Every structure is written in structure tokens, then in C-alpha cells.
Amino acid sequence: MEGALHTFGPTLVDILAWVGTLTFAVSGALIAVEKRFDLVGIIVLAGVTAVGGGSIRDIVVGSLPPQVFRNEPILWAILGVSLLVWWISRQLEPGRLNPYLERPIYYLDTLGLGLFAALGAERGLAFGLGFWGTVFAGTISGVGGGILRDVLAGEVPGILYRNRDLYASAAAGGAIAVFLLYPLSPDLALLIGALTTIALRLSSRWLGLRLPTPR
Amino acid sequence: MEGALHTFGPTLVDILAWVGTLTFAVSGALIAVEKRFDLVGIIVLAGVTAVGGGSIRDIVVGSLPPQVFRNEPILWAILGVSLLVWWISRQLEPGRLNPYLERPIYYLDTLGLGLFAALGAERGLAFGLGFWGTVFAGTISGVGGGILRDVLAGEVPGILYRNRDLYASAAAGGAIAVFLLYPLSPDLALLIGALTTIALRLSSRWLGLRLPTPR
Amino acid sequence: MEGALHTFGPTLVDILAWVGTLTFAVSGALIAVEKRFDLVGIIVLAGVTAVGGGSIRDIVVGSLPPQVFRNEPILWAILGVSLLVWWISRQLEPGRLNPYLERPIYYLDTLGLGLFAALGAERGLAFGLGFWGTVFAGTISGVGGGILRDVLAGEVPGILYRNRDLYASAAAGGAIAVFLLYPLSPDLALLIGALTTIALRLSSRWLGLRLPTPR
Numbered sequence: 118m119e120g121a122l123h124t125f126g127p128t129l130v131d132i133l134a135w136v137g138t139l140t141f142a143v144s145g146a147l148i149a150v151e152k153r154f155d156l157v158g159i160i161v162l163a164g165v166t167a168v169g170g171g172s173i174r175d176i177v178v179g180s181l182p183p184q185v186f187r188n189e190p191i192l193w194a195i196l197g198v199s200l201l202v203w204w205i206s207r208q209l210e211p212g213r214l215n216p217y218l219e220r221p222i223y224y225l226d227t228l229g230l231g232l233f234a235a236l237g238a239e240r241g242l243a244f245g246l247g248f249w250g251t252v253f254a255g256t257i258s259g260v261g262g263g264i265l266r267d268v269l270a271g272e273v274p275g276i277l278y279r280n281r282d283l284y285a286s287a288a289a290g291g292a293i294a295v296f297l298l299y300p301l302s303p304d305l306a307l308l309i310g311a312l313t314t315i316a317l318r319l320s321s322r323w324l325g326l327r328l329p330t331p332r
Numbered sequence: 333m334e335g336a337l338h339t340f341g342p343t344l345v346d347i348l349a350w351v352g353t354l355t356f357a358v359s360g361a362l363i364a365v366e367k368r369f370d371l372v373g374i375i376v377l378a379g380v381t382a383v384g385g386g387s388i389r390d391i392v393v394g395s396l397p398p399q400v401f402r403n404e405p406i407l408w409a410i411l412g413v414s415l416l417v418w419w420i421s422r423q424l425e426p427g428r429l430n431p432y433l434e435r436p437i438y439y440l441d442t443l444g445l446g447l448f449a450a451l452g453a454e455r456g457l458a459f460g461l462g463f464w465g466t467v468f469a470g471t472i473s474g475v476g477g478g479i480l481r482d483v484l485a486g487e488v489p490g491i492l493y494r495n496r497d498l499y500a501s502a503a504a505g506g507a508i509a510v511f512l513l514y515p516l517s518p519d520l521a522l523l524i525g526a527l528t529t530i531a532l533r534l535s536s537r538w539l540g541l542r543l544p545t546p547r
Numbered sequence: 548m549e550g551a552l553h554t555f556g557p558t559l560v561d562i563l564a565w566v567g568t569l570t571f572a573v574s575g576a577l578i579a580v581e582k583r584f585d586l587v588g589i590i591v592l593a594g595v596t597a598v599g600g601g602s603i604r605d606i607v608v609g610s611l612p613p614q615v616f617r618n619e620p621i622l623w624a625i626l627g628v629s630l631l632v633w634w635i636s637r638q639l640e641p642g643r644l645n646p647y648l649e650r651p652i653y654y655l656d657t658l659g660l661g662l663f664a665a666l667g668a669e670r671g672l673a674f675g676l677g678f679w680g681t682v683f684a685g686t687i688s689g690v691g692g693g694i695l696r697d698v699l700a701g702e703v704p705g706i707l708y709r710n711r712d713l714y715a716s717a718a719a720g721g722a723i724a725v726f727l728l729y730p731l732s733p734d735l736a737l738l739i740g741a742l743t744t745i746a747l748r749l750s751s752r753w754l755g756l757r758l759p760t761p762r
Contacts, residue, residue: 149492157500158492172392177602179611181394182461192464246612249622264699269479271488273701277579277588285587364707372715373707387607396609397676407679484694486703 130307134236135191137229142167142195144222145266146202152270156203162266163199164192170261174237174254178244227318230288234259235310238292242299255292259314260285283326287317345522349451350406352444357382357410359437360481361417367485371418377481378414379407385476389452389469393459442533445503449474450525453507457514470507474529475500498541502532560737564666565621567659572597572625574652575696576632582700586633592696593629594622600691604667604684608674657748660718663688665740668722672729685722689744690715713756717747 145166149159168185175183185191237258241251260276267274276285283290291314298306320326360381364374383400390398400406452473456466475491482489491500498505506529513521535541575596579589598615605613615621667688671681690706697704706715713720721744728736750756 152488152493154493161492161500176391176606177612177616181396181611182392182459182465186392186461186465186468189462189464244612246616247619249619250612250616253616268483268698269489269492273582274699277591277699278582278584285591367703367708369708376707376715391606396611397607397674397680401607401676401680401683404677404679483698484704484707 130232130236133228133232135194136225137232138167138191139194139198140222140225140229141170141262142198143202143218144226145262146199147218147222148266148270150202150206159203160196160199162269163202164195165269166262166266167195168192168262169265170233170258170263171237173261173265174240174258177257178241178246178254180240180244227315230259230284230318231291231311231314234288234291234314235295235307238295238310239299239303239307241292242296248296251296252289252292255295255310256285256288259288259291281322283317283321287314287321290314290317345447345451348443348447350409351440352447353382353406354409354413355437355440355444356385356477357413358417358433359441360477361414362433362437363481363485365417365421374418375411375414377484378417379410380484381477381481382410383407383477384480385448385473385478386452388476388480389455389473392472393456393461393469395455395459442530445474445499445533446506446526446529449503449506449529450510450522453510453525454514454518454522456507457511463511466511467504467507470510470525471500471503474503474506496537498532498536502529502536505529505532560662560666563658563662565624566655567662568597568621569624569628570652570655570659571600571692572628573632573648574656575692576629577648577652578696578700580632580636589633590626590629592699593632594625595699596692596696597625598622598692599695600663600688600693601667603691603695604670604688607687608671608676608684610670610674657745660689660714660748661721661741661744664718664721664744665725665737668725668740669729669733669737671722672726678726681726682719682722685725685740686715686718689718689721711752713747713751717744717751720744720747 142163146159146163148166149162152158154162168183171185172183175181175185234255238251238255240258241254244254246254263276264274291310291312294313295306295310298309357378361374361378363381364377367373369377383398386400387398390396390400449470453466453470455473456469459469461469478491479489506525506527509528510521510525513524572593576589576593578596579592582588584592598613601615602613605611605615664685668681668685670688671684674684676684693706694704721740721742724743725736725740728739
């Protein structure tokens, strides 16, 4: 959750960042439901997925407390989303919720990934990081929450092997675009960075592009 | 380990925080013994369980190095406790140690949870966090060490699903009490916060209260 | 990656730290190949193994961003090593690469462990930590990357139980030597610290020394 200080459409960036954050929260809550965690587990997994990436980034760039810990409204919204997912999951047969949500979550998640990668890369630049530091800051903002979610849920993080489409590498691509374009125009860099990530992810699925794996 | 600066009974808070920390250390060491870790594993798991929660909290509020890293006596005591658990475990048949310790550990652990939640919430307030930041600081102080312990031991963190009694939610309840009462009286807030957590946990077990789980 | 400011042989320390870092990167990349992770997984696991220990140490001592995030050349080299391991692994039958590398990796890894433990302990001292804080800073510099690597790869960290030779305890021994000798001579302390770790590890394997485990 960030972006409130941007000159171009702070409102739009804010809304999109909210959408991205809450999508991540839903994805964490759904996995907790699938694993039959209790209500605390659902809230924790939703929260970690939603704010974990940005928090790791802020810890690493040294901006503490992490931004999101001062953003009370989004934290309330994450709690609300967790309770909602939990309540809906009680109304349905086990496993009935996920099929309906898979498609919208895929698109919202892609949107969130693009935004977080671009805004995270900007934050790395703001704290004086170089090329790799910026790429790390952008990528971890996008994928860090999912990594923590998977580790807590007892799974090997999906980004390391799942390989259905470009994900971490799409985030890295967006962060690289931000790094390269930022000296020209910060606003343009953010826009193109986010679009780069989104385009990489969508096109990789449509075209069946995948990362190479070992023989 | 904290509280040395409180005006009401610094000695009492200090003693209780020692008791809580070393109880957490014992619980980590026992799990390491159960998993047949070697001596380094026992010391690491005891240390992580004892100081992990407060360290995550201090990293997130931006108070680095974490308080406990400057508290040499407690770190020596954690080492001593680890060696003691290891030595005793060598004298007994495997599995003979835990039954005797289950009951005292349950009560000491509840005491530690209450104290850490209250003192952690205070620390969040001291660093200017709002409602959710304070609740997070208190809760993670109480449960963070156990989460790290379980992840390192290759288990899904018990607080996400185990659900025998209120644990993370008891810590959150205590932190909320601290947040609400602190403007009235810091000392009272700490006292009532710790008692809230302890009462929630004990009563949830006695009354058989549990968190709802998915169907 | 550190040491550039030392008065005795900065070049030598730098070269050795590069060797140690890249050895850690290779060990992470090889495990990723073994687990059949994709290219992102290989790069992530190589990077985490190489820079994770120093980053945890820098987070804990409060030196943010972690040193290594400002060291662009080593980050490029880690990427290069990851790609190289991946490329070689594509040329060979699965499992054919590791046997050839086991022996050189063992020795380079021991060298890296000794250096990181000594340089990490020095950094703890520089940030005003006491005995245990310094031992922690040295040890986590040496073993933290491997712990993160194992957790991400879905394994219980090897240092907790594997117990073929002294590893974390060898790093701790080197850090203790640095702590004790630093007041006499920083340069000597680093040298003897690194050699202590290396000697402990090598001799423990040669002599078959192991840590005690529970019955």
C-alpha cells in the first residue's frame, strides 16, 4: 500500500494498490481455508500474504516501521476480507469456493503484482539502491507475501518451481523497466513498469511461455 | 526480556519476563530433543523460541539491534537451559521427559504469553504505531518465537491450526487491552493486558472454547 | 561480502569473501537443480544462500540496507554463477554434476564459513554488541544463508541435525576467537577467528568428532 504521494493520479494508484493488497489477502485466506486452518490462521495467512512483501522490502531498505503498519484502514480491510472469506467458506461445501474465484483472482493478482513491483522498485530507488537492489525491492514487494504464505502453510514457495507462467520474472521485468525509465520520468517509469509486469505475465500464459527447468 | 524501566515493580516484571523467556527456551529445547536434533540444534531452537518473537517485533518497529541482543545475562541463561534440557534428556528414555513438564510448561508459557503480549504492545505504542501496529507488536512478541521454532523444525506453525485453546487470539486480546487503557495509566494497562491474555487462555481451555474452523 | 576497509590485505580478504560468497551461491543453485526448480528458483536459491546470512546479520545489527545490496558486482556474479550452474545442469544427466563438485565445494564452503564468521563477528563488535550478540552475528553470517536455503527448499535446516562435522559450532568458535582477540589486534583477531573456524571444521571431519545427540 503506497503511492499516496504521487503527482499523477494518487487516487488511481491508491485504489489499485488497495485492490492488489486485498486480492493478496483473499488468496492467503483461501489457502488457509483449504488447509483447514482456524480463524486465527486465516487472518494471519491473509495478513502475511497481503503485507509480507512490502514489509520485507521496507525492512531491507531500512524504512521502519514498514509503511503498511501505519496504514490502519488497509489493515482493517484485510481483517474484513479474512472474516468474509471465512464466513463464505462456512456456507459452502469444502472446495466449492475456489473454482468461482480462480479467474478473477488471477487477473487481480496480476494487477497487484504489477503495481507492487513498480512501486517497490521506486522505493528501492528512493533509498539509494542500485540496479540489483532496485530489482530486489520491486520483485520482493510483489512475491514476498506469497513466499511467506507458502512457507507458513508448509509448502515449498510456488514461485521456485511452479512454472505455469512468468511470475517472479515478470515482477523483475517491471522493476527493471522502472529502474531504466526513472531518470526520464518517474510517473512514466511507474506506469510502464507496472504494464511490463502485467504484459509479461498475461502473455506468458497465453503464449505458453515458461522458464527452462533442469533436464 | 524488557520492562527494566517501568516504575511499578521493575523487579517483578523483570523476574516474570525471565521466567517467560526461559519457559519459551525450554519448550524450544524439548521440541529439538523430540526431533533428535544435535546439541547445536537444541541451542538454536531454544534461542529462537525464546528471543524470536521480541526480535521480530523490534525489527518491525525499527529498534535495532533487538533489545535482547544487549541483554547478556538472559542469553547465558538460555544457553544454560538448553544444556540442562540436553543433559537431562540423555539420562532418560526418549519421551520420558515431556510428560512431567507438560503441566508446568503450560502455566509458565501462559504467563510468558501474557507478559510478552503486554510488553510488546507497549513497545509498539512507544514507537508510534496505531491500533493494528500495536496489536501486531504485542501478538508477535508472544507468538513469533513459536512460529520460527515450528518453521525451523519443519512443521506448520501450531498457532495457525492447532486450536486446542485460544493462543494468538489471547495475546491479541491482551494487546488490545493495553492499547485501550494505556492513555489512562501505562502501569494499569500493562497489568490488565497481561491478565487479559492469561484469563483468555486459561478460560478457553477450561470452558472448551475454540476458534471456528472451516466446515 | 565485506572487508574492503581492512588495513591488512584488503585485496586478499575481498578475494576470499568473493570466493566464499560464490561458493555459497553454487551450493544453493545445485540444491535448486536437484529439486528441479525452474530458472527463477535457481537464481533465488543461489542468491538467498549467498547473501542471506550477511543480510540477517545486518538487519539484526541495524545496518540497513544490508551491505551486500550496495555491492552490485557480487550480485551480478551471483546471477552469472546461477546461469552457469543451470546451463551445465542442462548438459548433463540429472545428478551427474554434484559428485564432481562435492569435494571442491566442501573446501570452499569451509573457507567461506571461516571468513563470514570472522567478518560477521567484527561487524557485531562494530555495532556495539556484547559477547552473545557478537557470537550470533558471526555465526548467522556463516550459516544464515544455508538456513534460509533449506527452509525455502522445504527441508529442515541441515545445521540443526545433520551432524556430520562441526559447522555452526565451528562458526561460533571463530566468532568467539574474534571477540576475545579483538581488543589486542583487530587484524590478528580476524585472521585467527577465520582459522579457528576452518580448523574446527576440518579437524572435526578428520577426527570424526561430532556433537552429542539425544539418546
